[in-house]
Amino acid sequence: MAAVTIDLTLYCENARLLAEFWKTALGYVDEIPASRYGTAEESFARLDLPTGGADDDGALLCDPEGIGPRLSIFRVPGRGTADNRLHIDVRVPGEGSAADRWERIRVEAARLVRAGGTILEAFDDHILMADPEGNEFRVTAAPA
Structure with missing residues (x-):
């Protein structure tokens, strides 16, 4: 049996804002809709998103x-802060000492602050951050 694959989904109030942030954070790109859907709008229509027709309903x-999982980002009006049941770990690559790994974590966190993220707290092995809508994620080093 082959391994399963996963997608990650974030619910938000502004899908375009979060899409730009997560493209910067992860190095991801906009997914081209499957060939059976000619446009992104046709692709989103199959997902039963809330009506409204806004351009920022999803990404x-x-x-x-x-290699990495697909990230789906959908606008859900009235989303509460308690809806963040999943978080993303942004793992910076590279080897070296604990000090070297911590420096890479710190540099990556600073880059994500410039992209619109917020540092919430620093721990011994990771930095807890929030994206522009408050979804928490961790910046940590890839396993050695």
Whole structure:
């Protein structure tokens, strides 16, 4: 049996804002809709999103190398802060000492602050951050 694949989904109030942030954070790109859907709008229509027709109702992002999971971002009016049941770990690559890994984590967190993220708290091995809508994620080093 082959391994299963996963997609990650974020619910938000502004899908375009979060899509731009997560493309910057992860190096992802906009996913081209499957060939059976000619446009992104046709692709989104199959997902039963809330009505309203806004251009920022959703975004589908993917790893350009095809390795990481797809990230779906959908606008859900009235989303509460308690809805963040999943978080993303942004793992910076590279080897070296604990000090080297911490420096890479710190540099990546600073880059994500410039992209619109917020540092919430620093721990021994990761930095807890929030994206522009308050969804928490961690910046940490890839396993050695």
